[in-house]
Amino acid sequence: MNDNNKQLKLAFIGGGNNSAVGYVHFAASQLDNKFAVVAGAFSRDPDENRATAQRWGVSKQHLYNNWEELVEQEKDHVDAFVILTPTPHHIKVITKLLRANLPIICEKALVTGPTEVAEIEACYDKNKHFLAVTYNYSGYAMVRELKHLVKQGALGTIQKIHLEMPQEGFRRPPDIAGRSSMPQAWRLKDFEVPTICLDLGVHLHHLSTYLLEIEPTETIAQFTNHSQYPNLIDDVNMLLNYPNNIRGSMWMSKTAIGHRNGLQIRIYGDKGSARWFQLNPDELELNYNNGRREILDRAGQCEYANQFRYNRMKPGHPAGFVEAFSNLYSDIHMELSLFKAGERKNKDYVFGLEQASHGLNLFLAAKLSVISGSWEQIEV
Numbered sequence: 001m002n003d004n005n006k007q008l009k010l011a012f013i014g015g016g017n018n019s020a021v022g023y024v025h026f027a028a029s030q031l032d033n034k035f036a037v038v039a040g041a042f043s044r045d046p047d048e049n050r051a052t053a054q055r056w057g058v059s060k061q062h063l064y065n066n067w068e069e070l071v072e073q074e075k076d077h078v079d080a081f082v083i084l085t086p087t088p089h090h091i092k093v094i095t096k097l098l099r100a101n102l103p104i105i106c107e108k109a110l111v112t113g114p115t116e117v118a119e120i121e122a123c124y125d126k127n128k129h130f131l132a133v134t135y136n137y138s139g140y141a142m143v144r145e146l147k148h149l150v151k152q153g154a155l156g157t158i159q160k161i162h163l164e165m166p167q168e169g170f171r172r173p174p175d176i177a178g179r180s181s182m183p184q185a186w187r188l189k190d191f192e193v194p195t196i197c198l199d200l201g202v203h204l205h206h207l208s209t210y211l212l213e214i215e216p217t218e219t220i221a222q223f224t225n226h227s228q229y230p231n232l233i234d235d236v237n238m239l240l241n242y243p244n245n246i247r248g249s250m251w252m253s254k255t256a257i258g259h260r261n262g263l264q265i266r267i268y269g270d271k272g273s274a275r276w277f278q279l280n281p282d283e284l285e286l287n288y289n290n291g292r293r294e295i296l297d298r299a300g301q302c303e304y305a306n307q308f309r310y311n312r313m314k315p316g317h318p319a320g321f322v323e324a325f326s327n328l329y330s331d332i333h334m335e336l337s338l339f340k341a342g343e344r345k346n347k348d349y350v351f352g353l354e355q356a357s358h359g360l361n362l363f364l365a366a367k368l369s370v371i372s373g374s375w376e377q378i379e380v
Contacts (some may be wrong), residue, residue: 003019008333009038010105013067013093015084016043016052020184021107022084025134026056028325029082031312034333038062038350039078042068067093071100075119080105082131086186087198091116094131098123102129103339105312105332109202110356113192114364114379119356124353130339131352134207137263137333138349139144139324141298141310142284146265146274147211148304149286156289158269161248163204165263166256170227170234174260194223194233197363200252201236204353205359207265208240208248215358216240216248220375221366226255241375282318306372 010029015022022042023377029035039062042052046065064070071081080103082252084091087109094111097104098120110119110133124131149155174181194201209215224235233253240248256262261267263278272288286294298305299315309330312323331349336342361379369376 006337007033008035008336009077010035010080010082011062011070011074011078012037012040012042012082012084013070014042014086014089015040016045016048017055017084018045018048019084022052024322025082025084025107027322028136029329031326032309032330034330039064039070039074041067042064047107050263053192068096071096071102075100075102079103079340083107086184087195088112088186088191091119094120095123098129098131098327101128103336105132105134108133108135108206108356109198109360110353111360112198114357114360115192117353117360119359120353126353130336132335132350133352133356134325134328134332135203135210135351136321136325136328137203137207137278138210139327140276140278140281141302141305141319141327142264142276142282142296142322143207143210143324144310144327144349145296145302145305146267146276146284149274150211150267150269152303155160155269155274157266158212158244158246158267160209160266160268161242161246163207163249163264164251165204165261166251166253166259167200167261168255168257168259168299170229170254172259188229188232190233193360193363193367194236196233196236196252196254197366201250201363202356202359203263204250204252205362206355208250208357209358210351211265211267212242212246214243214246215380216242216362216378217373218377219362219366220287220369223367223370226253230345236366242340280318281320281324282315313351 015025026037037056040058041064041126043049081097083090083106091111096103218241219238221238223233227234235253238250242248261278265276267274272286275285282297284296286296297315298311335350365376365378
């Protein structure tokens with residue numbers, strides 16, 4: 001029988017104090033008391049490794065200097081391993097964990113391209129493996145409200161979707177707590193799929209699939225370098241065709257000065273449209289074909305985001321990035337609990353290998369379209 005209230009145990013691979021994502025994963029996993037981080041190999045730097053364990057209350061007995069030893073020693077004592085190393089390092093860890101039939105929670109992007117996806121598919125069995133990839137933006141309450149509106153037909157027949165995620169990090173590195181944060185070395189080279197697509201694009205693909213529940217079929221793209229880093233794609237524009245005559249676009253950039261993180265969704269139907277902007281996360285802008293305009297927030301007449309789980313604090317106190325991530329971790333907890341109990345997973349919010357594969361195929365098709373100068377079909 002599934003016990004969705006039982007706290008589950010996690011071991012972190014990567015995600016130390018010097019990681020870009022480690023603390024966010026730790027904080028999000030703790031927020032609703034669903035998980036405990038009990039073991040880890042947090043960093044290859046011994047000092048950082050020890051400091052992270054001390055900060056998070058992980059005992060010395062469960063701290064390891066390499067991830068292989070962590071897996072061997074903790075495989076019978078934890079409920080899942082969380083992979084937080086840079087994307088190029090994921091494939092080796094994922095395949096080892098799958099071969100040992102151990103549950104995995106993996107930071108996006110899953111891997112660097114379709115070739116590595118094929119390596120995973122060779123040892124992946126959906127009936128016995130648990131693999132969740134963390135796309136946290138669909139954890140925002142009003143994004144989930146938007147999905148509900150789309151599904152209920154409030155906007156009518158969907159015709160267009162436009163997603164963008166401009167950032168300025170390659171032209172103006174973010175200042176975090178008084179320290180300039182330079183790009184990590186792995187982000188300054190491209191792989192089978194351009195790294196900006198691994199970093200930003202997979203979020204846009206996930207959101208489009210999450211909202212529409214269909215995959216794009218073809219794309220044409222433009223890749224650009226505007227930064228001081230030569231031979232690196234840092235700005236991407238894409239046009240997309242979806243089934244049902246839906247058209248779309250994606251724009252992602254690391255060189256758009258003035259945008260800390262300009263993630264925006266615009267979706268248009270024949271009865272109405274909606275806009276969600278991540279820097280104003282608690283509001284959903286709605287427009288209807290009778291001229292009515294509406295700003296919907298958690299204090300409004302929400303049909304989905306009014307649930308207690310999305311209202312840790314009353315409206316007027318916006319729920320942000322960590323809360324959205326925590327919503328996803330709560331979903332993962334439910335799915336992992338079901339998995340461990342041998343029950344069917346519903347996967348309403350938790351996505352794994354299949355969607356990751358679709359997204360990487362999309363961006364490989366975009367790369368091919370830049371070479372061919374024409375529309376390219378996206379492999380299913």
